[in-house]
Amino acid sequence: MNVEETKLxxxxxxxxxxxxxxxxxxxxxxxxxxxAALTGISPDFV
Known part of the structure; x- marks a missing residue:
């Protein structure tokens, strides 16, 4: 998985x-x- 940042x-x-x-x-x-390691966000999906 590669994560690309955007302006948003x-x-x-x-x-x-x-x-x-x-x-x-x-x-x-x-x-x-x-x-989470790449973005600093740890979402919980239901």
């Missing part, structure tokens, strides 16, 4: 890392701990 406060563009092989692809759509 607390608004980020998130780029997932995609892993490809002959079976297809995989990506981790969200990781709360990594997101």
């Amino acid at each position: 406060k607390d608004c980020f563009i998130i780029h997932d890392t995609v892993f490809n092989d002959d079976r297809g692809y995989f990506f981790e759509s969200f990781n709360k701990q990594r997101f």
